Amino acid sequence: MTISGNQTAKLAANVPTDQGRFGDFGGRYVPETLTRALDELVVEYEAARNDPKFQAELTELLRSFVGRPSPLYYAERLTARCGGSQIWFKREDLNHTGAHKINNTLGQALLTIRMGKSRVIAETGAGQHGVATATACARFGLPCIVYMGEEDVRRQAPNVFSMKLLGAEVRAVSSGSRTLRDAINEAMRDWMSSVESTHYIIGSVVGPHPFPMMVRDFQSIIGTEARQQCLAQLGRLPDRVVACVGGGSNAAGMFYPFINDPGVHLTGVEAGGLGAGCGEHASPLTYGDPGVLHGSYSYVMQDNDGQTSDVHSISAGLDYPGVGPEHSYWKNAGRVEYKTCEDRDALKAFDAVAACEGILPALESSHAVSQAMKIASTGCHDEIVVVCLSGRGDKDASEIARLRDVQLGLDEASHET
Amino acid sequence: MSLIDDLFARLRTSGEKALMPFVTAGDPDIAFTGRILAELDRRGCHLAEVGIPYSDPIADGPVIQSSYTRALDRSTTLEQILAMLQTRSSSNGMPIVTMVSFSIVLRWGLERYIENAKAAGVSGAIVPDLPLEESAALAEICRREDFSLIQLVTPTTPRDRALQIAETSTGFLYYVSVTGITGERNDLPPDLIDTVGWLREQTPLPVCIGFGISRAAHVQQLAPVADGLIVGSAIVRRIATAAQNPPDAVLEDVGGYVGELLAALNER
Ligand SMILES: Cc1ncc(COP(=O)(O)O)c(C=O)c1O
Numbered sequence: 001m002t003i004s005g006n007q008t009a010k011l012a013a014n015v016p017t018d019q020g021r022f023g024d025f026g027g028r029y030v031p032e033t034l035t036r037a038l039d040e041l042v043v044e045y046e047a048a049r050n051d052p053k054f055q056a057e058l059t060e061l062l063r064s065f066v067g068r069p070s071p072l073y074y075a076e077r078l079t080a081r082c083g084g085s086q087i088w089f090k091r092e093d094l095n096h097t098g099a100h101k102i103n104n105t106l107g108q109a110l111l112t113i114r115m116g117k118s119r120v121i122a123e124t125g126a127g128q129h130g131v132a133t134a135t136a137c138a139r140f141g142l143p144c145i146v147y148m149g150e151e152d153v154r155r156q157a158p159n160v161f162s163m164k165l166l167g168a169e170v171r172a173v174s175s176g177s178r179t180l181r182d183a184i185n186e187a188m189r190d191w192m193s194s195v196e197s198t199h200y201i202i203g204s205v206v207g208p209h210p211f212p213m214m215v216r217d218f219q220s221i222i223g224t225e226a227r228q229q230c231l232a233q234l235g236r237l238p239d240r241v242v243a244c245v246g247g248g249s250n251a252a253g254m255f256y257p258f259i260n261d262p263g264v265h266l267t268g269v270e271a272g273g274l275g276a277g278c279g280e281h282a283s284p285l286t287y288g289d290p291g292v293l294h295g296s297y298s299y300v301m302q303d304n305d306g307q308t309s310d311v312h313s314i315s316a317g318l319d320y321p322g323v324g325p326e327h328s329y330w331k332n333a334g335r336v337e338y339k340t341c342e343d344r345d346a347l348k349a350f351d352a353v354a355a356c357e358g359i360l361p362a363l364e365s366s367h368a369v370s371q372a373m374k375i376a377s378t379g380c381h382d383e384i385v386v387v388c389l390s391g392r393g394d395k396d397a398s399e400i401a402r403l404r405d406v407q408l409g410l411d412e413a414s415h416e417t
Numbered sequence: 418m419s420l421i422d423d424l425f426a427r428l429r430t431s432g433e434k435a436l437m438p439f440v441t442a443g444d445p446d447i448a449f450t451g452r453i454l455a456e457l458d459r460r461g462c463h464l465a466e467v468g469i470p471y472s473d474p475i476a477d478g479p480v481i482q483s484s485y486t487r488a489l490d491r492s493t494t495l496e497q498i499l500a501m502l503q504t505r506s507s508s509n510g511m512p513i514v515t516m517v518s519f520s521i522v523l524r525w526g527l528e529r530y531i532e533n534a535k536a537a538g539v540s541g542a543i544v545p546d547l548p549l550e551e552s553a554a555l556a557e558i559c560r561r562e563d564f565s566l567i568q569l570v571t572p573t574t575p576r577d578r579a580l581q582i583a584e585t586s587t588g589f590l591y592y593v594s595v596t597g598i599t600g601e602r603n604d605l606p607p608d609l610i611d612t613v614g615w616l617r618e619q620t621p622l623p624v625c626i627g628f629g630i631s632r633a634a635h636v637q638q639l640a641p642v643a644d645g646l647i648v649g650s651a652i653v654r655r656i657a658t659a660a661q662n663p664p665d666a667v668l669e670d671v672g673g674y675v676g677e678l679l680a681a682l683n684e685r
Binding site: 031181185188297307308 | 477
């Protein structure tokens with residue numbers, strides 16, 4: 001679908017509304033108990049956004065603590081292997097703590113302090129957001145509790161231990177599917193009781209207003225840098241930008257600064273899991289319908305009674321039945337194209353990046369790489385494809401070993417969980 | 418006038434208060450829910466809240482959460498629940514309101530949900546994840562259908578907002594006693610009585626208190642300041658024993674328990 005420059009300008013400028021609406025999507029479907037805290041967060045975030053001191057402090061932290069800007073790197077041998085368009089990586093894997101998640105947690109930790117709140121809670125799937133939250137909290141001396149589904153505690157064990165080393169308390173969640181969705185439920189329940197003293201640092205562009213907007217803004221540093229780097233290093237904008245979509249934060253942060261560039265084609269990649277069957281994937285934008293989950297109206301996997309369906313992905317960070325409302329908006333407006341990548345293709349991309357580039361990408365990011373490789377292989381060499389390499393894959397090494405029946409000497413470490 | 422309006426008009430005239438038990442539909446199965454509603458009616462409860470099981474209830478503590486999980490594990494559907502309520506409604510018992518997530522209402526379609534619930538003899542809905550700002554469309558349909566949409570006020574609600582909520586609520590106003598999730602509490606907040614007293618001066622609507630209430634002492638303490646009291650987890654916890662115990666024993670246990678609360682309600 002083609003979109004005129006005017007239309008895309010409207011896309012970026014007017015969302016979300018004061019009610020947190022991205023077109024029809026978003027909003028705030030949460031118990032009344034949380035309303036006041038969310039209203040306060042809107043006001044406080046707006047003030048912080050316009051406060052040069054806050055912005056300067058965050059920028060300095062991103063430079064000296066995170067190591068930003070993250071490089072834009074030419075994946076030369078991977079490009080040669082695909083035999084078409086140039087593949088470039090936006091290296092969020094090189095950030096401190098190894099993923100894009102820290103961009104958001106530092107911003108929200110500064111807000112926590114600004115709001116005078118003394119305790120932080122978070123949910124995590126892959127553990128990257130948990131580690132990034134634990135890190136930000138250690139950096140500012142805030143007590144931190146991280147909720148994590150039991151299934152994810154198992155498959156992302158290295159991150160669980162890291163969170164503990166950083167002083168966070170990790171609470172394993174045994175309800176429901178024991179994955180990210182249940183971790184969010186449990187964090188919300190904690191917040192229902194603790195809302196007066198506690199800030200909930202949500203890890204993606206999901207949840208009630210203003211979270212989807214705020215997390216997008218904090219993550220937009222990814223796309224803002226990538227756009228400048230393209231202009232500086234390549235002398236022009238890229239043709240295509242690709243990112244994986246779990247809740248959708250790395251993709252939102254990567255895409256948002258390109259939304260008004262109609263010549264830049266944007267592709268979000270959902271977890272295709274084992275296939276298109278119900279329960280086999282985690283691709284609400286591709287296979288789901290609009291509905292309400294975790295406080296906002298967006299595409300979601302649910303049954304005819306509105307009960308959330310089980311989903312599957314090899315990657316804990318993408319194993320989520322919902323998606324941020326702005327992605328639903330971009331999908332319906334035709335501004336972003338959403339594709340799926342199956343488990344086995346993500347693993348193939350993982351291997352290709354390891355072999356060709358000497359980088360272990362996160363399994364989440366491998367989904368984006370897989371799609372980029374597909375695109376590149378049919379393109380010509382002067383076409384530029386930028387992939388958000390949202391995180392590094394060290395956390396996934398033991399799970400990949402398990403899937404391949406490789407015995408590791410890691411048993412002691414997993415007992416720590 | 419809905420059945421709920423009639424109920425509270427009657428109670429206010431006679432100076433009585435309402436006991437409003439909550440049960441999860443489909444725990445341990447639909448037939449048992451029908452029997453427990455009949456028992457609650459027989460014991461003299463004034464209104465029942467029927468919880469529609471939901472996969473991701475963020476306002477609920479472990480007791481109600483696990484009852485929802487049990488019901489959904491048995492593939493309980495909304496259609497089955499409404500069919501059971503319909504059978505019951507022909508016997509003209511106490512009014513029923515559903516406690517239902519907006520995820521479910523939206524999936525069914527707002528009009529379809531209200532029409533079907535009404536046809537099943539349901540008098541109103543409490544939608545705990547639908548705050549004032551998001552409720553206009555549903556409120557409009559409810560008004561048209563003379564179906565109560567019961568809104569919630571909590572300890573974190575600023576007073577001017579509480580007044581706005583009271584203005585849009587119909588049937589009664591639900592005051593959530595604690596900042597937190599459902600579940601039994603030993604002690605209730607010290608300022609609860611004052612806040613509810615203030616609310617009742619501001620609105621002609623009946624004000625009912627829920628969350629945390631489980632003991633006869635709570636009932637004695639709160640009945641004078643409220644129009645009704647809602648008891649959930651304490652009942653659901655008793656029903657949860659139905660997996661191990663004979664249904665009749667569980668019915669007797671729950672019946673006996675609400676009997677004690679009803680006695681405390683009138684003991685003033
Ligand atoms: C490296 C990495 N990429 C992507 C994701 C998916 O989240 P989002 O879609 O919010 O970027 C995660 C989540 O844990 C992650 O760790």
